[in-house]
Amino acid sequence: MAFAVLLLSPDLSALGYLQNVKVGSVFYNLFHTYTIPAVIILCGFLMENSFPLMIGLIWIAHIGMDRMFGFGSSLILWITSIIIWLIGRKKLKLANNAR
Template identity: 60%
Template sequence: MNKVFLHIEGLAVLVLSLYFYGYSQFSWLLFFILLLAPDISMFGYLINNQIGARLYNLFHTFTIVIIVIFCGLLLENQTALAIGLIWSAHIGMDRMIGYGLKYPTDFKDNHMNRV
């Protein structure tokens, strides 16, 4: 049951991110170009599993995203706000389909399931 809630939570984050992105009238071209950008962090796995997991998790937690969105709002920086919303949409999309934070054992091991 908890796994279902994590998927629903991911869907909610994705939908809200899309809503606020559209509401702000940001470029949809930019959205689709940057949507998968956080997955560049997977290149850390070329070094080893531990560095790969740490780098991936850094780019796939909401902590930095919330700071980017907050700074965008506080400083009225539309670019930061757009990037933060795209980034949160990416994380929400990942959670919705079952990709979670990685364990250092293997790329397939994450907090939601073994993919």
């Protein structure tokens, strides 16, 4: 039971999307990179404590499962949506100037 809770807990970072897309993307990407769990694992080794080691390994397993199922970084989706918005805005401006 605890394993399942810990395995899914990084997805709580998606709550940032309740604020807006930018905050959601920042939180999601922060919790879905290998940097933080790698530091936690290193701390577990240095402190000779298995608890941080367990947390870090479960976190890495979560990230790996997300990647396996095709859930990549939301930063790419965010940048893509901004580019599409900018292109659409430019086309609308050009259409309004043509009138």
